[in-house]
Amino acid sequence: MTRLHTDPVEVLRSGGDPARFLWHDRLYVVREVLGHWVETGEWWQHARSRTAVVTTGEREVWRVEAGAGRSAPLGVYDLSLDAGAGTWTLARTAD
Secondary structure (H helix, E strand, O other): OEEEEEEEEEEEEEOOEEEEEEEOOEEEEEEEEEEEEEEEOOHHHHOOOOOOOOOOOEEEEEEEEEEOOOOOOOEEEEEEEEOOOOEEEEEEEEO
16 A cells, blocks of 8 residues: 655665665664655645646655564655755655
8 A cells, every 4th residue: 555645754874875764753774775766846746736836846756665673564665855955755655
């Protein structure tokens, strides 16, 4: 099941990629980076309204496989870095 989020997260990087992230006071360890891309124009904030908006916002997204412990099941998470603000958000989860 896929869920959309807008939760702030703290991310620790290794070699430029996310290595761990803290979400709801729980530490997740990244097992694998599944994808990495850049989104521009803040389309993600206006997609539902279907209005044409021209902005200069940009975010980098990493799709990672991670777990909250050795025995915890792995899930897929989209971690988003707002390039302008330098803040991280958990954008999507899939389990």
